Amino acid sequence: GAVVSQHPSRVICKSGTSVKIECRSLDFQATTMFWYRQFPKQSLMLMATSNEGSKATYEQGVEKDKFLINHASLTLSTLTVTSAHPEDSSFYICSARAVAGAASSNEQFFGPGTRLTVL
Amino acid sequence: AQSVTQLDSQVPVFEEAPVELRCNYSSSVSVYLFWYVQYPNQGLQLLLKYLSGSTLVKSINGFEAEFNKSQTSFHLRKPSVHISDTAEYFCAVTVSYSGGYQKVTFGTGTKLQVIP
Numbered sequence: 247g248a249v250v251s252q253h254p255s256r257v258i259c260k261s262g263t264s265v266k267i268e269c270r271s272l273d274f275q276a277t278t279m280f281w282y283r284q285f286p287k288q289s290l291m292l293m294a295t296s297n298e299g300s301k302a303t304y305e306q307g308v309e310k311d312k313f314l315i316n317h318a319s320l321t322l323s324t325l326t327v328t329s330a331h332p333e334d335s336s337f338y339i340c341s342a343r344a345v346a347g348a349a350s351s352n353e354q355f356f357g358p359g360t361r362l363t364v365l
Numbered sequence: 366a367q368s369v370t371q372l373d374s375q376v377p378v379f380e381e382a383p384v385e386l387r388c389n390y391s392s393s394v395s396v397y398l399f400w401y402v403q404y405p406n407q408g409l410q411l412l413l414k415y416l417s418g419s420t421l422v423k424s425i426n427g428f429e430a431e432f433n434k435s436q437t438s439f440h441l442r443k444p445s446v447h448i449s450d451t452a453e454y455f456c457a458v459t460v461s462y463s464g465g466y467q468k469v470t471f472g473t474g475t476k477l478q479v480i481p
Binding site (some may be wrong): 250278280288289292295339341343353354355356357358359361363 | 386397401406408409411415455459467468469471472
C-alpha cells in the first residue's frame, strides 16, 4: 500500500534555530502534500497544501515566512520551521495525495509524524 | 465549508462490550469519509473509508461504519472491543474541488478507553 515517511521522528532544538522536517512518499508519486499540526489533546489542523513545483497554499493564520514549505519532487516535501520558539513545539504530520487519475487520488496517506520540542 | 462533529470526546467501555463512536458532518458538496486511529505518540492510521458504493464499510479488525447521507453521519461501531482498541479515533471528511484542490477536515477526536 501507499507509504509515507517522515524524518526525523523526534527533534529537540534550541530556541532561535531552524528545523527541517522531510516528508516522503515511498511507493507512489504525490502531486500534492499536506502539512498538519497537532497540539496535545487536539485534532489535526491543516497548515498548508503544497503542490509539486509550485508555491504552497497556506491556511489562514499560518505564517508562510515562519513555516517554509518546499515540494521539489513528486516524492518529497519539506517543512522548515524557522527561528523556532517554544510555542512551535508540536506534533507535525504530513500527508500525501497520489497523482490525479490514480485509483487512490481521493484519499490522503499520512506520515507517522514528527515531534518537535523547542527548548 | 465542511465541518465534522465528534460529540464524544471520551468513551469508556468494558472489554468485549460493543461501542459506537459518533461522527456527523456538514458539507454543501459530495464528500469522502474516513476514520483514522491514532495511538499515543504516533501518526494516523487509516481504519476505514467510504468513497463510493456500499454504504457499509468494514475494517480488517472488526470495526465498521455506515454512511448515512440523510443523517449526514458516519458512525463507527465494533460489536466487541479489545484492550488493544484503546486509542484516539478521528473522523475526517475530504472534499475534492475542481482544479484538483482537496481539503481534509478532521473532527476533534474521540478517545476510546477499553476497561479490562
